[in-house]
Each structure stands twice: as structure tokens, then as C-alpha cells.
Amino acid sequence: MNESLANRTARVICALLTFTAVFSATAWAEQTDAGAIARLMEIIASEHRTPRYAVRDKYRHPLETLAFFEIRPNMTVVEIWPGGGWYTEILAPFLKVDGKIYAAHRNRDTTDAGIQRYIKRYDDKLAARPEIYGEVVVTELSRNKSAIAPPGSADIVLTFRNVHNWMKYGFEAIIFEAMFEVLKPGGILGVVEHRADPEEFPDPQALNGYVHEEQVMQMAEAAGFKFVARSEVNANPRDARNHPKGVWTLPPTLRLKDKDREKYLAIGESDRMTLKFVKPKP
Numbered sequence: 001m002n003e004s005l006a007n008r009t010a011r012v013i014c015a016l017l018t019f020t021a022v023f024s025a026t027a028w029a030e031q032t033d034a035g036a037i038a039r040l041m042e043i044i045a046s047e048h049r050t051p052r053y054a055v056r057d058k059y060r061h062p063l064e065t066l067a068f069f070e071i072r073p074n075m076t077v078v079e080i081w082p083g084g085g086w087y088t089e090i091l092a093p094f095l096k097v098d099g100k101i102y103a104a105h106r107n108r109d110t111t112d113a114g115i116q117r118y119i120k121r122y123d124d125k126l127a128a129r130p131e132i133y134g135e136v137v138v139t140e141l142s143r144n145k146s147a148i149a150p151p152g153s154a155d156i157v158l159t160f161r162n163v164h165n166w167m168k169y170g171f172e173a174i175i176f177e178a179m180f181e182v183l184k185p186g187g188i189l190g191v192v193e194h195r196a197d198p199e200e201f202p203d204p205q206a207l208n209g210y211v212h213e214e215q216v217m218q219m220a221e222a223a224g225f226k227f228v229a230r231s232e233v234n235a236n237p238r239d240a241r242n243h244p245k246g247v248w249t250l251p252p253t254l255r256l257k258d259k260d261r262e263k264y265l266a267i268g269e270s271d272r273m274t275l276k277f278v279k280p281k282p
Contacts, residue, residue, distance in 0.1 A: 036073045040066065040094055048132055049089045056252065059269035060160075062090055064233045069190035069276060074098040075155035078148055078182055080141060080175070081106060081162045083118060085125050091158075092133050101135065102149040107142035143171040146178035154182045158190045161272070163216055164206035164247075176223035185281040189225055191216055192234055195273040197241045209247030213273050225277035234272035241271060 044062055071077065073094055082088045082103045095101045105122060106115050126133040139148045157179045166172035179189055196202065196210035206215075217227055243249030247270050249256055254264060 068231045076100040078102045078154045078157045080159040102137045104141040104148035149182045156188045160192045163193045167206040180223045183279040189277040191275045194247045194270045220277045228276040231274040236271040238267045239271035
């Protein structure tokens with residue numbers, strides 16, 4: 001017999017209330033209506049999600065991650081560089097009725113054909129399901145474009161596995177400043193990023209895709225953020241972080257194609273930091 005949504009919701013709330021680690025989800029569960037938690041769970045399990053995205057939940061833990069970042073359905077949320085829309089598929093319907101979502105995608109005037117394809121695929125996704133994505137406000141974020149939402153309007157800014165891209169081209173400070181500018185005082189910055197081996201020397205360009213936690217902390221604090229907490233919800237101890245093609249050796253990219261494919265599938269997706277910062281109140 002399938003477990004009812006009500007029972008499943010109660011079970012998850014109980015788990016959140018009793019969960020202990022580096023962070024506690026107790027405050028989120030206590031402050032978030034049970035119906036909203038049920039709605040988030042329902043969206044994560046919904047058939048509208050791209051099947052090849054949904055199978056990655058076991059690596060990305062969307063419910064636990066969004067709980068850690070304290071998301072609620074009446075918030076204004078900015079998603080940074082949403083790529084193909086993995087998290088947009090969850091965030092857009094969750095925020096559609098009472099909240100607002102801005103998707104700060106990459107710059108539309110780029111000459112990079114790959115980026116243009118990413119942008120078009122994202123636009124096509126939103127246009128194909130206006131009943132789900134019709135309220136998403138798409139903006140641009142790049143070295144030269146930082147007006148991603150009205151200043152001081154966002155409750156949360158979220159970025160998933162993007163910091164290494166900014167570091168590669170040396171404009172990470174610009175992005176962190178833009179994220180700081182758009183948040184309300186007291187607003188949250190949530191960062192998920194491939195985590196480098198702390199024993200290895202930090203690469204200022206993160207060319208293998210892995211970033212040191214201390215590097216992210218320094219970037220955020222330089223922009224004015226205050227560190228709040230870290231979670232190990234997206235950790236993967238099987239990831240030795242010493243792969244021939246960097247993080248892209250692992251799924252979902254599998255850059256070596258069939259070479260050692262089973263080995264890298266067994267490792268799974270990368271070891272990831274999950275960090276929460278706040279924009280201090282005056």
C-alpha cells in the first residue's frame with residue numbers, strides 16, 4: 001500500500017525535528033506550514049520534472065538542501081545561473097502562488113555558442129509549460145551585468161555548483177557583490193559547490209571544478225556576508241577528488257565516456273559543500 005501524503009509529510013517533519021548534525025532543520029520545520037512542506041515534497045515527486053533530473057535527487061537532496069536554506073513559499077528567491085533548470089523545476093511551482101522567483105541566467109549577448117544553447121534550452125523549457133513557469137522572471141548575470149533583481153528585494157539567493165565557473169575567469173568578486181546587493185538585510189545566501197580536498201593547495205581558478213570551502217568563505221565575507229552554518233547533506237566520502245578530467249569525470253558528465261564508467265558511476269556525483277551565509281542587518 002502506498003504511503004499517504006499526510007503520513008509522509010508527518011514522517012518528514014518528524015525527521016526534520018529530530019535531525020541533528022552541523023545544522024538543525026528544527027527552525028525551518030517549526031516555522032513552515034505543514035501544507036507547504038507537503039507541497040514541496042509533492043513537487044519533488046511530480047511527473048513534470050525531467051526524468052533524468054529526478055534520478056539525481058539521491059545526490060542532490062533537494063528537500064534537505066532547501067530546508068537547510070530555510071525556504072518558504074512566500075519568499076522572493078533568486079536562482080543564480082540555473083543552467084538547464086534542475087532546481088527551477090522545483091522552485092518555480094513552489095513559489096508560484098505566494099512567492100516570486102528570479103532566474104539570473106547568463107548574458108544573452110555572449111558569442112559563446114554553448115552558452116547560447118543553454119539559454120535557449122532554458123527559455124524553451126519555461127515557454128513550454130507556462131502553467132508552471134509563467135511567473136519566472138529571467139534576468140542576466142555576468143561580468144558586466146549584475147542587475148539580477150531589484151536591490152534589497154530577495155529573501156534568499158541560491159547558487160548550485162557555479163563558483164568554480166566564476167573563478168575560472170576571475171570575476172567571482174563581482175558575482176558575490178551582486179548577490180549581496182539583491183538581498184534584504186537578514187537575507188540568506190545558499191551555496192552548494194564541488195568541495196576540494198583541504199590537503200591540496202587551493203587553485204585560484206578551480207580548473208578541476210573543485211573549490212576549497214575556505215575560498216568560498218573568503219569570497220562571501222569579502223562581499224559583506226556573515227557565515228551562518230554548513231551542512232554535510234551533499235557530502236560524498238567516496239569522491240577522492242583526484243580524477244583525470246576533474247569533477248567532470250564523475251556523473252552526470254562522465255567525460256571519459258565508457259572508460260572506467262562503472263567505477264565512476266559507483267562513486268556517484270561529487271563531494272559538495274553546502275554553506276549558508278546571511279546579509280547582516282544594520
